[in-house]
Each structure stands twice: as structure tokens, then as C-alpha cells.
Amino acid sequence: MRIAVCIKQVPDTEARLRVGKDGRWIAEEDLPFRINESDEYALEEGLTLAEARGGEVVVFSLGPERVKEALRKALALGAARAVHLRDEAFLGGDALATGKALAKAIAREGFDLVLTGSQSDDVGYGGTGSVVAGHLGWPHAWLVMGVEIEDGGTVKVKREMESGLNEIFRTRLPAVLEIQAGINHPRYASLKGIMQAKKKPLDEVGPGDLGLDPAEVGAAGSRLEIVSVAFPETGAGAQRIEAPPAEAARILVEKLQQEARVL
Amino acid sequence: MAHAANGVWVVLQQREGRLHRMSREAIAAGGRLAGVIGGRAEAVLLGSGMGELAREVAGLDVAAVHVADAPALAGYTPGAYVGALAPAIRQAAPAYVVFPHTYQTVDYLARLAQETGSALLPEVTGFDETPEGLLWRRPVLGGKLHSKVRVKGGGTVLVSVQSGAFQAGGTAAAPAAGSAEVRALPGELSTLRPDREILEVEEVAGAVDLTKAEVIVAVGRGIGGPDKLGPVHELAKALGAEIGASRPVIDNEWLPRDRQIGSSGQTVAPKLYLALGISGAIQHTVGMKGSGTVVAVNKDPNAPIFNLADYGIVADVHELIPALTAAVKAAKAT
Numbered sequence: 201m202r203i204a205v206c207i208k209q210v211p212d213t214e215a216r217l218r219v220g221k222d223g224r225w226i227a228e229e230d231l232p233f234r235i236n237e238s239d240e241y242a243l244e245e246g247l248t249l250a251e252a253r254g255g256e257v258v259v260f261s262l263g264p265e266r267v268k269e270a271l272r273k274a275l276a277l278g279a280a281r282a283v284h285l286r287d288e289a290f291l292g293g294d295a296l297a298t299g300k301a302l303a304k305a306i307a308r309e310g311f312d313l314v315l316t317g318s319q320s321d322d323v324g325y326g327g328t329g330s331v332v333a334g335h336l337g338w339p340h341a342w343l344v345m346g347v348e349i350e351d352g353g354t355v356k357v358k359r360e361m362e363s364g365l366n367e368i369f370r371t372r373l374p375a376v377l378e379i380q381a382g383i384n385h386p387r388y389a390s391l392k393g394i395m396q397a398k399k400k401p402l403d404e405v406g407p408g409d410l411g412l413d414p415a416e417v418g419a420a421g422s423r424l425e426i427v428s429v430a431f432p433e434t435g436a437g438a439q440r441i442e443a444p445p446a447e448a449a450r451i452l453v454e455k456l457q458q459e460a461r462v463l
Numbered sequence: 464m465a466h467a468a469n470g471v472w473v474v475l476q477q478r479e480g481r482l483h484r485m486s487r488e489a490i491a492a493g494g495r496l497a498g499v500i501g502g503r504a505e506a507v508l509l510g511s512g513m514g515e516l517a518r519e520v521a522g523l524d525v526a527a528v529h530v531a532d533a534p535a536l537a538g539y540t541p542g543a544y545v546g547a548l549a550p551a552i553r554q555a556a557p558a559y560v561v562f563p564h565t566y567q568t569v570d571y572l573a574r575l576a577q578e579t580g581s582a583l584l585p586e587v588t589g590f591d592e593t594p595e596g597l598l599w600r601r602p603v604l605g606g607k608l609h610s611k612v613r614v615k616g617g618g619t620v621l622v623s624v625q626s627g628a629f630q631a632g633g634t635a636a637a638p639a640a641g642s643a644e645v646r647a648l649p650g651e652l653s654t655l656r657p658d659r660e661i662l663e664v665e666e667v668a669g670a671v672d673l674t675k676a677e678v679i680v681a682v683g684r685g686i687g688g689p690d691k692l693g694p695v696h697e698l699a700k701a702l703g704a705e706i707g708a709s710r711p712v713i714d715n716e717w718l719p720r721d722r723q724i725g726s727s728g729q730t731v732a733p734k735l736y737l738a739l740g741i742s743g744a745i746q747h748t749v750g751m752k753g754s755g756t757v758v759a760v761n762k763d764p765n766a767p768i769f770n771l772a773d774y775g776i777v778a779d780v781h782e783l784i785p786a787l788t789a790a791v792k793a794a795k796a797t
């Protein structure tokens with residue numbers, strides 16, 4: 201089974217975020233980056249399926265040079281090869297533009313299954329995987345919490361619904377499954393894996409290699425333009441209790457008793 | 464505005480003949496948008512045996528109800544939904560098609576955008592009119608920041624609206640509510656093909672019912688790990704509280720899935736909700752915003768949870784939790 205997994209590198213939101221100089225995005229200098237959370241689960245799902253059924257995982261990532269770090273990590277975890285969509289023209293895309301570029305890169309090889317995360321932790325369009333599926337003409341599913349490959353070219357999928365419900369359905373392969381966080385337990389890289397990753401192939405491709413005009417991808421090919429970002433206004437907000445822990449706790453309990461009357 | 468002519472559609476979500484609660488918020492958003500570009504919003508309903516629901520929708524603040532009624536639409540599948548909506552959108556070319564931002568909508572919205580050559584604008588929380596056109600608000604980076612987004616180019620824009628962003632019924636008085644015309648959505652429905660064979664709907668197994676809890680101590684990723692839960696249990700005991708959690712705590716198996724609060728988990732409304740090390744992403748807050756009094760403890764003074772909380776303490780949870788347990792015990796002792 202040949203499996204493609206799309207991984208995005210995103211800012212680690214645990215870090216202290218600042219708005220960048222032009223106000224259009226956060227300042228990325230000095231920010232730590234990581235593999236998008238749901239993509240880690242997608243990668244784990246792909247590796248487990250390939251191990252169980254034979255086959256290999258190829259990881260794809262679109263982004264600037266730093267993205268190689270995420271791809272190397274995926275190789276260390278067990279992916280066989282990596283493809284880096286690397287060109288200025290690819291950057292700043294919405295789900296339609298990014299999905300198109302990823303689909304073109306994936307379509308150059310034959311795959312039985314494409315896995316993506318369900319939502320990126322930075323722009324969070326929740327649609328890039330579906331767009332990949334549309335270009336490939338394959339079925340897809342979003343928020344996947346279970347994948348069971350069946351004989352005869354079908355797959356049983358568990359899709360998360362709201363309020364603690366899951367829908368289980370069957371669809372045909374090949375398919376694009378957009379994996380939700382929590383589906384499995386992502387593994388850690390071993391020292392051996394990290395050493396081996398250095399020798400695994402990591403190819404770069406640009407729009408030309410994919411038969412794409414730079415104007416159809418990235419910011420130029422997108423219908424959305426982020427004009428500004430800001431921290432949410434604090435509005436009314438919470439009544440802040442500013443004191444050392446023991447004192448803050450005491451004041452809080454007093455307020456909960458006397459003001460809010462909930463204790 | 465250039466696209467005013469073709470108006471605003473609102474695609475409602477229903478299950479077994481009942482509207483999803485966010486469908487009404489989508490109508491409110493559609494109404495506001497129509498107010499900006501001119502005209503009134505029109506509803507779109509997909510399903511099988513929709514007669515009664517169509518009449519109900521005709522009583523809401525919409526100018527018309529377009530119904531796609533076919534056996535292939537009895538249950539939701541993206542194949543049949545996109546198959547029914549895409550030709551109609553291409554033909555009528557509405558300026559905006561508004562959807563409730565539900566898991567079902569997200570499942571097919573991007574494919575619908577692609578099929579129809581529309582712009583895809585998911586999860587909006589509002590919009591502002593500016594001389595350069597509409598600027599849309601949507602959360603980024605897990606809700607830690609908000610972005611303002613412009614749509615480039617012409618044609619239809621598919622917009623999904625986040626829960627709580629547009630209050631249902633909160634718009635200006637409906638001029639002719641109750642008299643909307645019900646018509647068939649244009650397009651051939653006999654060739655629709657579901658692309659999924661639905662097997663079953665299962666309930667995520669769980670024994671814990673948090674919906675009746677009076678006090679909930681909820682922990683987030685900021686708690687740091689399963690070995691840090693001891694003091695949380697002690698605090699919960701002192702308060703007589705149930706323990707709840709945000710999704711990452713569950714995904715990492717620090718606590719079982721039946722403790723998850725939020726859009727995929729339980730919706731709770733205790734008298735008192737303590738959010739400890741929780742950032743306050745919308746998928747979490749939709750599950751707890753009905754709580755009476757909310758206390759947030761977070762080391763990040765900018766954490767969005769502070770906007771929703773009644774009381775906020777900027778602190779390390781590991782210092783504050785034992786202090787709070789001691790303070791609760793001391794108060795109860797007197």
C-alpha cells in the first residue's frame with residue numbers, strides 16, 4: 201500500500217506570539233515551529249497502515265526552507281521519502297491554492313491512500329485535504345477517527361460528529377482521509393530513525409515541475425488575503441485577581457462566596 | 464457592490480426533519496449580509512420528505528425556500544450534497560452562500576467551492592464594511608489571534624459562520640417573515656449518487672455525565688501531563704466538583720474521553736467552571752460558555768479564555784491549584 205501524508209509545519213502556539221511589523225501575520229523570526237498536531241496523527245496512521253499491510257509512506261509539505269526540518273522528522277519517524285514543495289510562489293495560499301499544488305505533486309506518483317490532518321493550527325481552513333481529493337477525483341472524509349482498510353478496494357471510516365457521536369461508513373479507495381487528533385498514539389523518533397533519515401531522499405519541486413503556472417498557486421492563486429491579525433480585544437473580560445498564588449486563591453474563594461455566591 | 468444582483472443564499476442543516484441550532488444563526492448572518500448588498504436572504508434545504516420543514520423555514524426571516532428533496536439526500540453524504548448544490552449555485556450565481564460552520568458543512572464545503580469555482584471562506588465570526596469592500600473576521604492560531612480577510616476576485620463566495628457569531632433572531636425586524644415562497648432547487652436530482660455507504664452512528668462510550676455537575680474543574684494542556692493530576696483531584700474533592708478536560712488532555716490519554724468538554728464532547732452548564740491551563744479555543748468554549756461563573760487560570764495574560772471568564776488569575780497552575788485547594792478547605796472550615 202502506497203500512502204501519501206501531507207504535513208504542514210506551523211508555529212508552536214505555546215511560544216509567545218507577537219504581531220509582525222506589517223501587521224499581516226505574526227512575527228516568525230525566533231518562533232519555534234512544529235508539525236501540525238492533526239498531521240502528526242495522520243503520519244502515525246499512515247505508518248501503522250504501511251507496516252500492517254506492507255508498503256511505504258511518502259510525506260509532502262509545502263512551505264519555506266524551514267519545512268525541511270518537519271520533513272526530516274517525518275523521515276526519522278519512518279516515512280520512506282519526502283517531497284518539499286518549495287518556491288516563493290507556493291507561499292501564502294488558501295486551501296484551494298495549497299490543495300491544488302499538493303494534489304499535483306501527489307498525482308505524479310501512484311498512491312492508494314492520501315492522509316492529511318483535518319485542520320492546520322495556524323490558518324485553520326479545514327479544507328486543504330478535501331481540495332486534494334477533488335483534484336484527484338477521489339472520495340474524502342473530514343475528521344476521521346478510524347480507518348479500516350477492507351479487501352476489495354474499500355475502506356471503513358469512522359467520522360467524528362458533534363456531541364460525542366461518530367458516524368461509520370464505507371467508501372471506495374483510493375481516497376483522501378483527513379485525520380482528526382486523538383485517532384492513535386503518535387510514536388517518538390528513535391536515534392536509529394534519526395540517523396537513517398539523513399540518508400533518505402528529500403526532493404524539492406517547484407511549480408514548473410508540477411506543470412503549474414506560479415500565478416495559480418500561493419498568494420497569487422488564492423481567493424483569500426489576510427489583511428491583518430490582532431489579539432482579540434479584551435472587552436469586558438475577566439475581573440483579574442493580581443496577587444501571589446496563596447493570596448490570589450484566598451481572594452478568589454472570597455469572591456466566589458460573597459460576590460458570585462457559588463460556593 | 465458588484466455582486467448584489469444575485470443575492471445571498473443560506474444552506475440550512477437538518478437532521479431527521481429538524482434544523483441544526485446553528486442553521487438559525489446562519490440565517491441571521493445571511494440576513495445581515497443581504498442587508499449590506501441589498502435584497503433578502505433565501506434559504507436552501509436539502510433532504511428527503513422536506514415538506515413540513517420547508518413550511519417551517521418559510522416562517523423564518525427568508526425571502527424564499529429552495530428545496531432539494533430526493534431519496535439520495537435522506538442522509539448526508541458529500542457526493543449527493545455537492546451534486547445537488549453545485550449546479551444550482553453555478554446557475555444562480557449567488558454573491559454569497561452562507562453555511563453554519565458545523566462538522567458536516569466543513570466536510571463538503573471545500574469540494575463545493577472547488578466544483579463551483581467559488582471562494583472558500585470558512586469559520587467567519589463577523590464582517591466589517593469598509594470602503595474597499597467587506598473585511599471578514601476569522602480566528603487564527605487556535606483563536607489566540609483574529610484575522611481580517613479580504614476576498615479577491617469575483618464570483619460566488621462560500622462562507623461558513625462560527626457558532627455564536629451571529630445571534631439568531633437578533634437582526635432587524637423581518638419585513639415579511641412567514642410568507643416565503645417554497646420552490647424546488649433547480650437541477651437534476653435523480654442522478655445524485657451518495658459516495659458513502661452509511662453503516663451506523665455510534666455514541667462515544669462513556670459513563671460520565673458532566674451535564675448535571677454543579678461545579679466542574681476543567682484542565683487543559685497547560686496541566687502538563689498525567690502525573691500532574693493529583694492536586695487537581697484534591698481540588699475537585701474539596702469543591703465537590705467533577706473533573707472535565709479540553710481535547711488535547713483526552714487525545715493524550717491523560718484522562719478518558721468521557722471527560723471531554725467542547726464541540727466533540729459534552730456541553731456543560733455548571734454553576735461554577737474552573738478552566739485551568741485551557742487557552743479558550745472556540746471548540747472548547749462552545750461546550751462550557753453556558754456556565755454560571757467561570758474562573759480562568761492561565762500563565763498567558765493574553766489567553767482568549769480570559770475574555771469569557773468572570774474571574775481571571777495569571778499564574779502557573781501548579782502553584783495555584785494547591786493554594787486554591789487550601790483556600791477552599793479553609794473557607795469551608797469556618
Ligand SMILES: Cc1cc2nc3c(=O)[nH]c(=O)nc-3n(C[C@H](O)[C@H](O)[C@H](O)COP(=O)(O)OP(=O)(O)OC[C@H]3O[C@@H](n4cnc5c(N)ncnc54)[C@H](O)[C@@H]3O)c2cc1C
Nearest residue numbers: 683684685709710725726727740741742746747762779780
Ligand atoms: C473539529 C475540531 C473539534 C474539536 N473539538 C474539541 C472539543 O470538543 N473540546 C476541546 O477542548 N477542544 C476541541 N478541539 C481542539 C481545540 O481547537 C483546541 O485545540 C483545544 O481546545 C486546546 O486545548 P487547550 O486549551 O487545553 O490547549 P492549548 O491551546 O495548547 O492551551 C494550553 C494553555 O495552557 C496554558 N498553560 C501552559 N502551561 C501552563 C501553566 N504551567 N500554568 C498555567 N497555564 C499554562 C497556555 O498558556 C495555554 O493557554 C477541536 C478541534 C477541532 C479542529
Ligand SMILES: Nc1ncnc2c1ncn2[C@@H]1O[C@H](COP(=O)(O)O)[C@@H](O)[C@H]1O
Nearest residue numbers: 206207262316317319320325326327328
Ligand atoms: N502547506 C502545507 N503542506 C502540507 N500539507 C498541508 C499544507 N497546508 C495544509 N496541509 C494539509 O491540509 C490539512 C488541512 O489544512 P487547512 O486546510 O489549512 O486547515 C493539514 O492538516 C495538512 O495535512
